[in-house]
Amino acid sequence: MVNQPLRLVLVDDHEMVIEGLKALLARFRGRVRVVGQAVSADAAEPLVAALDPDIVVTDVRLRGSVSGLDLCRRLVEANPDRRVVLLSAYDDEQYLFQALRAGAAGYLLKSVDGEGLVRHLELVASGETALDPTMAGRAVASAARLQAGEFWPGARFSLTQRESEVLKFLVAGLSNRAIAGKLVLGEETVKSHVRAIFRKLEVNDRASAVAVALREGIFL
Structure with missing residues (x-):
């Protein structure tokens, strides 16, 4: 049986970012397909429930009171099998920790190229957790500092x-x-x-x- 493309829903409060992602992913039509998009968490929740995509790709920060982290938490609470990947401009490992606590299956930076993004999404679909490689190393170091009781104020x-x-x-x-x-x-x-x-x-x-x-x- 031929593998079907991964079905994606994209969530970002900037429509230009969504269109840019769609253009980037269009080169990989045999591997991924965008089936829906939303510019807010409120619009994303019913869309995801209706379309049941393989993966939801959302920005960390969204306009309004519900962030991408909150959206991830809600989607996973509604369906524990839901695969959500946070795509962010912020290479701060504390966001990565929060994403994992919210149930995210991945945390990637917006600087990722098309092939890297698709490859990570395929890992997520197979049940793996996809993390930006540079952040993963820093997160390990931060976790060690946290274990030792050393961390930043707040x-x-x-x-x-x-x-x-x-x-x-x-x-x-x-x-x-x-x-x-x-x-x-x-x-x-x-x-x-x-x-x-x-x-x-x-x-x-x-x-x-x-x-x-x-x-x-x-x-x-």
Whole structure:
């Protein structure tokens, strides 16, 4: 029997990213086929339930209150056999840890080429866990540090190392623009980190985030 192409649903809050992925994967029609796409977690859930794809490929960060990590967790809770791969621009191993805790079958970077992406998706379909090779090595080192009790401030709140750095500057009273200058990041990237901090600390504004950091002694 001839193997059928893997059926994929793509989830990303930027339609241009989805179209780029579709164009990239079109070169591998005999191995993968995009059967659905969604620009939000809310739209993705019923779509996945209706189409029952082999693999869901989603960005880590999505607009709105439901992240790609949350979507992954929901999809796996609804169907433990659901295979979800997180495709992200963030090469932060803390995101990788969170993805695995959410039940993801893979965590890959958006810098992956077409052949690498398809090969990893085929591994996932066969029951393997696909991790970006460079991140996998760093994750092992971070796990060893965690085992030894050495980790960055805020890790217990699931803050990534970069988010911890941003929170430190929030506590110091710096603006987003000033933080961007300190960390050599774009201001929009800093805003994205700040939103993630708010979500993880369960607050709605900078003052509340600072209050939680001080109350919990995150930087002591």
